Amino acid sequence: MTVSSAALYIHIPFCISKCHYCDFFSRGGSNSVPDSYVEALCQEIRGRAKKFSVKEWGSVYIGGGTPSLLNARQIKQILSAIKEAAVLPESSEVTIELNPDDITENLLETLNESRINRISVGIQSFNDKALSFCHRRADPGKNEEALSLIQKKWKKRFSIDLICGLPFESEESFMSGLEKIVSFNPDHISMYSLTFEDETPFGKLLNQKKIEYDYDFSDALWLKGREFLENHGFYQYEVSNFSKKGFESLHNLCYWNHKSYLGCGSGATGTVYNEEGSAFRFTNTTNIEKYIKNPLASFTSEEIDVKTSVLEFFMMGLRKISGVSEKDFYNSFGKKLTIPDSVKKLAEAWERKDLCKITENEDDYSFTLGKEGILYLNRFIFELLDLELE
Ligand code: SF4
Structure with a gap:
């Protein structure tokens, strides 16, 4: 399988x-990232790009x-490996997540001078009690x-x-936090609903x-927050994501648009589609030592039919406010498939309830x-799972 x-x-x-709501693998x-991990990561980036013949x-x-x-040297090392493995066009979005507690003038200078052109900062809240209850490192003062x-x-x-x-967030603290956030003029805001995953401290507290x-x-x-953001120049383009026009997260759109992506690093996943729409999916080990020893061989894989x-x-595409189209479907699955009639009928039933909008013309x-x-996306998906999709 290849992906240009x-x-x-x-x-x-x-x-x-560890933050008490978080179920990401970490x-x-x-206090730092071992050099041996960065070396393994660079080896994997080069190896995966070669294996799947990635051109850019x-x-x-x-x-x-x-x-x-990551320190400045390690960031440089990773960016060099990326550029060595395949072309990184000027127009490509390159994002790094930052914890507010780590943000210094030096770090921002390093990033300004690098090929990274987007930062994503995990503020989460401006409520002191809420932040300390979840064991966030940064308090409201540090966030600001x-x-x-x-x-x-x-x-x-x-x-x-x-x-x-x-927990502890009030309507007043949440809305004043949003006002503060908007005053710093970001071009993109992800506003997530809190979820309680069973294995997290929050999930356990709730279950007990x-x-x-x-x-x-x-x-x-959340609905109040959405209204506020829409009144302040942001538009919702995905379930939890808002941006100014033209500042959508291009990387995340790849996932929602059913495009191939490679995941490198311990615990990362990648999915590479072929022309008929089936895919090869790999997931790297979460055993960091094992990963460091053999970054290109420590993974499990599955064929996605x-x-x-x-x-x-549909599960990913319908997360977007723009929804899904026959053209997108055609691009993902080749000439033989069209959107199944059963799905179109489900969309019609939801349109009758004013929860779906169908657009049909000779083009698409x-x-x-x-x-x-x-x-009600989860309900729609639930009904979709009952359908004959071929
Ligand atoms: S800093 Fe981020 S990844 Fe780490 S535990 Fe907190 S939310 Fe999860």
Whole structure:
């Protein structure tokens, strides 16, 4: 299988401390990233690009974990390996996630001078109690300091992550936090609803009934937040993502648009599609020592058949406010397949409930759940799972 243009995700699975809501793979208690890990990562980037004959990187995303634990030399080393492995066009988006607690003038200078053209900063909240209850490293003061520094020193694109409905967050604190965020003029904001994953400290507290959670309050807060962002120049283009026009996350759009991506680093996943839409998916080991010893051989893999891939096309594509189209489907699955009639009928049923919008003309057929229907995306997927998709 080959892929001439691919998105590249790089995983840095190290964090100083673990946040209590987080289920991303990372090792807490790490103050830095071992050189041996960076070397293994570079080896994997070159090896994967060669194996799949990647000619150019459409986008790069350095996520974690905490990529801001990388030092300047390591960042340079990773970017060199990326450029050595395949062409990195000027127009390609290159993002790195930063923890506000790590943001310094020096770090921003290093990044300004590098090929990285977008930073994504995990602010999460401006409520002191909420942040300390989740064991975030940065408090509201540190969050504000980091954003002020970005405003003064950072010259390129920037995105902010926040979580809606953390314990102790009130409507007042959440909305004033949003006002503060918008005042720093990011071009992109990801506003996630808090989820309780079973294996996280928050999930355990909830399952053991040691904390209570008001889902209705949290949903109402999210809707208020959306309204606020829309009144302040941002538009929702995905379930949890808002941007100014033209500043959407191109890397994440690859996932939602059913495009090939390579994942490098311990715990990372990659999916490479062929012309018929079936795919090869690999997932690297979460055993960091094993990964370092043999970064190109420590993974499991699976073949994704066309039926599963069709389902994933809708599950991911309908996350976008623009929805999915016959043309996109055709591009993903080749000439033989069209959007199944069963799916079109489901879309029609949802349109009758005002939760879907179908557009049909001689050129294309498309449908979207739109801003209202997208709130019920899981229900739509549930109904989709019952259908005959071939
Ligand atoms: S939220 Fe980020 S900093 Fe916190 S544990 Fe997860 S990956 Fe680490």
